[in-house]
Amino acid sequence: MAEKAEPIAGLNGVVVTKSDGDGSGYRTYEVYQRERVGESTEKIKPIQLVSDAYRVDPYPTLEVLREHYPCYRDWLGNRYWLTRYDDVTSVFADEANFETRSKLWFYGLEGFGRDLRHLLAVETAIARGLDDHVGNVAAGLISNMQVDGTADLARDFAARLPLTILAETLALPESERERFYALYWQAQRGAGWQPELQRKGEAALAGMAELFDPLVSARRGGEGEDLVSVIANAELDGGPASGADVAATLLEGDHETLHGTLANLWFLLLTHPDEFEKARSDRRLMKLAYLETLRHSAPVLSAKRFARHEVERFGRLLPEGALMMCSAAAANRDPRVFEDPDRFVVDRRDMCQREPRGQYRADGLASGIAFGLGKPSKHPAVPEDRPRSRYALVRDAAVAASMALVEQCPELKLADGVEPRLSALSVGEMHTCWQLPVNT
Amino acid sequence: MHGFFDDLTSDEPAAQGSPFPLMPEGEAVDMGTAPDGTPLIDPRIFDSPEFFRNPYPYYRILRDHYPVYHDKLHNCYWVTRYDDITECYFDDEGFNTIPKGSSSGVLGNTQLELSGVEHRRRRNLYGQHLVGKSLQLRVPAIERLARDMIGAWDEAAAAGSEYVIDEGARRTVELGRMFANEFPIRVVCEVLGFPQEAQADFYYWYNSMMSGLGGSETHKQGVEARQHLEDYVEGIVEARRKAPTYLYDKDGNPVGKDIISKLCETRVDGDFLSTEEITSNIALIVGGGGETTRGAIMNLWCLLLRHPDQFAAVLDDESNWDKAFHEMLRHSSSIGGQPRHNTFDIEMHGVHIPAGSLMNMVDFSANHDERIFKDPEKFNIFREDLYSGKLLRSGYRKEGRCSHMAFGVGPHLCPGAWISHQETVVGSKILSATMKNPVIREDKMPRDIDGAGPSPMGIVSVRDLWIEFDKP
Numbered sequence: 047m048a049e050k051a052e053p054i055a056g057l058n059g060v061v062v063t064k065s066d067g068d069g070s071g072y073r074t075y076e077v078y079q080r081e082r083v084g085e086s087t088e089k090i091k092p093i094q095l096v097s098d099a100y101r102v103d104p105y106p107t108l109e110v111l112r113e114h115y116p117c118y119r120d121w122l123g124n125r126y127w128l129t130r131y132d133d134v135t136s137v138f139a140d141e142a143n144f145e146t147r148s149k150l151w152f153y154g155l156e157g158f159g160r161d162l163r164h165l166l167a168v169e170t171a172i173a174r175g176l177d178d179h180v181g182n183v184a185a186g187l188i189s190n191m192q193v194d195g196t197a198d199l200a201r202d203f204a205a206r207l208p209l210t211i212l213a214e215t216l217a218l219p220e221s222e223r224e225r226f227y228a229l230y231w232q233a234q235r236g237a238g239w240q241p242e243l244q245r246k247g248e249a250a251l252a253g254m255a256e257l258f259d260p261l262v263s264a265r266r267g268g269e270g271e272d273l274v275s276v277i278a279n280a281e282l283d284g285g286p287a288s289g290a291d292v293a294a295t296l297l298e299g300d301h302e303t304l305h306g307t308l309a310n311l312w313f314l315l316l317t318h319p320d321e322f323e324k325a326r327s328d329r330r331l332m333k334l335a336y337l338e339t340l341r342h343s344a345p346v347l348s349a350k351r352f353a354r355h356e357v358e359r360f361g362r363l364l365p366e367g368a369l370m371m372c373s374a375a376a377a378n379r380d381p382r383v384f385e386d387p388d389r390f391v392v393d394r395r396d397m398c399q400r401e402p403r404g405q406y407r408a409d410g411l412a413s414g415i416a417f418g419l420g421k422p423s424k425h426p427a428v429p430e431d432r433p434r435s436r437y438a439l440v441r442d443a444a445v446a447a448s449m450a451l452v453e454q455c456p457e458l459k460l461a462d463g464v465e466p467r468l469s470a471l472s473v474g475e476m477h478t479c480w481q482l483p484v485n486t
Numbered sequence: 487m488h489g490f491f492d493d494l495t496s497d498e499p500a501a502q503g504s505p506f507p508l509m510p511e512g513e514a515v516d517m518g519t520a521p522d523g524t525p526l527i528d529p530r531i532f533d534s535p536e537f538f539r540n541p542y543p544y545y546r547i548l549r550d551h552y553p554v555y556h557d558k559l560h561n562c563y564w565v566t567r568y569d570d571i572t573e574c575y576f577d578d579e580g581f582n583t584i585p586k587g588s589s590s591g592v593l594g595n596t597q598l599e600l601s602g603v604e605h606r607r608r609r610n611l612y613g614q615h616l617v618g619k620s621l622q623l624r625v626p627a628i629e630r631l632a633r634d635m636i637g638a639w640d641e642a643a644a645a646g647s648e649y650v651i652d653e654g655a656r657r658t659v660e661l662g663r664m665f666a667n668e669f670p671i672r673v674v675c676e677v678l679g680f681p682q683e684a685q686a687d688f689y690y691w692y693n694s695m696m697s698g699l700g701g702s703e704t705h706k707q708g709v710e711a712r713q714h715l716e717d718y719v720e721g722i723v724e725a726r727r728k729a730p731t732y733l734y735d736k737d738g739n740p741v742g743k744d745i746i747s748k749l750c751e752t753r754v755d756g757d758f759l760s761t762e763e764i765t766s767n768i769a770l771i772v773g774g775g776g777e778t779t780r781g782a783i784m785n786l787w788c789l790l791l792r793h794p795d796q797f798a799a800v801l802d803d804e805s806n807w808d809k810a811f812h813e814m815l816r817h818s819s820s821i822g823g824q825p826r827h828n829t830f831d832i833e834m835h836g837v838h839i840p841a842g843s844l845m846n847m848v849d850f851s852a853n854h855d856e857r858i859f860k861d862p863e864k865f866n867i868f869r870e871d872l873y874s875g876k877l878l879r880s881g882y883r884k885e886g887r888c889s890h891m892a893f894g895v896g897p898h899l900c901p902g903a904w905i906s907h908q909e910t911v912v913g914s915k916i917l918s919a920t921m922k923n924p925v926i927r928e929d930k931m932p933r934d935i936d937g938a939g940p941s942p943m944g945i946v947s948v949r950d951l952w953i954e955f956d957k958p
Contacts, residue, residue, distance in 0.1 A: 202491070
């Protein structure tokens with residue numbers, strides 16, 4: 047390359063480099079790529095990133111990427127994988143260059159309903175619902191689990207808790223709840239790549255709209271403080287809210303952080319007795335155990351970001367629209383940041399113990415990366431009248447529920463001969479523990 | 487009571503291997519159906535062995551039900567109808583060709599990745615040497631190379647080759663190994679003006695580059711091979727700048743310079759082309775000139791011999807070779823399609839596509855679009871809806887006839903289309919003069935993946951082609 051080269055963005059984004067010496071003319075994406083890192087990817091095949099082995103245990107594959115190909119061009123999935131802590135967090139903090147797309151976009155149903163979570167009243171109703179109901183709901187679920195002395199913590203506790211709290215928050219009539227759970231779950235799963243699930247999800251979204259339409263009408267003008275009433279009474283530019291708006295708002299929020307992390311937390315505690323002893327001793331340590339779970343076994347493995355325009359990062363020229371797979375699972379086990387990252391240590395000293403607020407290295411320590419909805423749970427400016435971010439709300443709910451479990455079931459242990467594991471129902475979905483039989 | 491949460495425990499490991507069974511050719515796996523009867527497409531099908539051997543029924547579902555299919559697993563949009571694809575190909579500003587490196591460093595800095603005026607300028611630099619009068623000058627060389635290769639069969643048979651077997655009055659030849667694999671490479675070497683002694687290296691580089699495409703685990707080998715090719719070509723270019731070399735006619739008279747020598751004296755805006763510009767375009771000629779023509783020869787012979795009445799018609803009238811060539815490319819070409827990226831947000835068939843998305847234009851599917859070609863799965867060299875005249879960059883679409891998509895259409899029409907046509911037809915004419923009463927030895931042909939029957943042609947060209955004919 048000639049010195050004093052002057053880059054010019056040419057026709058169609060081709061980068062032309064004017065050189066004044068050897069007459070070598072122009073540079074393209076491809077030249078950029080050949081100049082970097084002696085590009086070779088023989089240590090991995092892209093099919094591994096959608097394989098059944100990855101679905102069950104993604105960590106060995108992600109380690110190969112993180113240690114050898116920190117910005118891996120996955121030709122099969124037409125995307126780039128980011129796997130190092132600093133790279134992943136730099137994309138999350140860079141709204142100017144990278145955008146998220148909503149679940150409704152993935153559905154191709156952008157006009158279906160309005161996501162109203164930007165309204166303070168809606169956020170407050172969700173927060174109030176979590177705070178007010180977690181105690182009762184957890185106590186009720188735990189009592190049910192104690193009837194027979196055996197239960198499945200994943201199914202009867204972790205999976206039920208967030209949806210039951212949500213039903214309370216919405217003040218749903220008892221008769222509609224089982225139907226709501228199924229619809230909500232199908233709607234959440236349908237935003238992935240599987241057409242069969244998408245079809246069911248579309249039907250579920252329509253079903254939710256139908257379910258909420260009469261409730262919204264009935265509660266409009268009322269005094270209720272539940273989420274449906276708040277949405278029904280919101281003043282909106284495009285006319286009053288409908289059942290579809292409630293469905294869209296619920297879709298873009300999600301239960302995965304609470305459900306998945308609770309299940310993973312208890313999976314880790316029950317399989318690490320020493321750490322369990324630490325965590326159960328007090329609320330503060332249980333909170334640390336929760337944070338360490340988000341780091342060690344985040345239920346949402348990766349978040350998608352799209353390049354808003356052509357941008358040079360990570361030694362590459364990323365084209366407009368490039369899909370970045372930001373792997374929290376890989377970044378959270380980056381040995382550059384966390385010592386002995388594969389170990390589950392409740393009172394880890396090299397991790398920030400506060401929620402990340404707009405930066406990932408408060409106090410000079412890295413936070414684990416967690417997601418709700420594929421978005422990082424960072425809220426750059428936490429509003430003054432809502433002192434906790436949603437990240438913290440969910441954390442406090444999970445800790446409260448876990449402490450309730452410790453107190454109500456002092457003898458809690460894994461059922462005999464059980465070997466629980468983490469897995470996703472399909473590649474790309476929540477990575478969590480689905481069966482965790484215990485003696486209560 | 488069995489409730490909703492009782493169903494949340496199904497994380498059993500998937501069955502090993504592909505989730506899709508092998509189907510009879512022309513039938514699609516049942517991937518589910520929407521309540522309105524629309525068949526669903528599971529995007530994992532595109533990675534499955536079933537799809538590679540039997541792609542056409544799936545493309546038919548896409549054409550009929552999802553003319554633009556948003557594949558969220560592969561983060562792309564599949565475009566499958568003839569009309570849509572041709573429209574996108576002609577609009578190279580709206581749908582640009584920067585594949586963001588899908589040739590991923592192996593083919594290098596070529597005009598595959600350029601658009602508009604930059605593309606036209608570079609393409610014409612070497613494209614002009616592969617068409618019209620310049621091409622005619624190269625036909626004698628093509629004929630000579632074909633005769634040489636066929637002439638070596640006697641010797642190979644005598645030496646006990648596995649691939650030329652004499653049995654009584656009949657001879658069996660594996661056409662790939664004994665002709666089609668190497669013939670196009672030799673032609674490329676010849677027209678470029680590479681010395682004979684470099685051909686073995688050249689063949690290795692070519693194979694490595696081909697297998698290194700697409701970012702696979704052999705990518706590194708491909709990039710290295712390209713580097714070696716480039717280093718080698720650089721030396722040649724420097725030498726040709728001082729002393730050009732020539733092509734010769736049958737009588738040994740020089741008729742013109744080889745392509746590298748020509749490129750050495752080409753000026754753009756008064757400047758000579760840089761060595762880097764020449765080598766990267768050479769790499770593209772190398773990459774584009776081999777596998778595709780090999781596939782054309784193999785598929786043409788396979789299809790003709792499996793349709794003996796049409797083969798007889800070709801033997802009766804040599805002008806039918808052109809028709810057969812074009813119908814073969816429509817029916818079973820060896821290039822599946824081209825990637826494009828939309829430069830603006832657009833909506834096609836109700837699907838909103840954000841700017842910068844990968845749109846896979848499926849030429850295979852366009853060639854089998856029943857909106858254009860009647861009874862598209864049928865091989866028929868006399869079909870009335872296919873244009874088989876002189877190749878036109880603008881395509882052909884008049885009086886109920888349409889050109890096939892195997893070479894694409896518009897500004898990026900394959901620049902090697904004409905020479906590939908010559909190689910295939912000239913080579914086949916010479917082959918047909920040698921191989922009398924040919925039949926396919928079906929017993930020796932490649933088997934399907936499950937071994938149950940003969941391998942369908944699928945989206946790759948025929949692997950081996952065993953032909954038995956009268957011993958000359």
